[in-house]
Amino acid sequence: MWSLHPKYLDVKGLIAVWREALLAKHVLEGKTKGYKNHPQLERFKAVKCPVDAINQYLSEIHKEAVLRGYNFDSEKVNWKYIECKMTVTTGQIKYESRHLLKKLKTRDLCRFNKFAHVESFDTQPLFEVTEGEIERWEKN
Numbered sequence: 001m002w003s004l005h006p007k008y009l010d011v012k013g014l015i016a017v018w019r020e021a022l023l024a025k026h027v028l029e030g031k032t033k034g035y036k037n038h039p040q041l042e043r044f045k046a047v048k049c050p051v052d053a054i055n056q057y058l059s060e061i062h063k064e065a066v067l068r069g070y071n072f073d074s075e076k077v078n079w080k081y082i083e084c085k086m087t088v089t090t091g092q093i094k095y096e097s098r099h100l101l102k103k104l105k106t107r108d109l110c111r112f113n114k115f116a117h118v119e120s121f122d123t124q125p126l127f128e129v130t131e132g133e134i135e136r137w138e139k140n
Helices: 011-028 041-045 050-067 090-107 109-115
Strands: 086-089 127-130
Touching (some): 011 041, 041 050, 041 086, 090 109, 090 127
Parallel strands (some): 086 127
């Protein structure tokens, strides 16, 4: 799941992160047996209210989908979440931005050209950026 703001994602990326976040939500709610040990879940499990955090994360993906005219099911998000903040490192943002640009270059050249020269990528509003290397849960 991306720490970057969903505005940078191409349609395939936006759909994929929506699906991954929904699956993560089910895990955090205890509604599935699979996917429980996925490294990305560590950061959500580390916060005081992980279910609120994943709903907040999903809400931003949903907002981006609506802006683009896509029909993501708003019923999948518990809109009564309590806002929270999570941290993400500068190294992680740098890693994700390079990774995303590689994907965009092959999947959506127009979008790649739009963002190729961005010096500082925005994060999902859920995240506050702190100095540091790539997150330990990231698969290199």
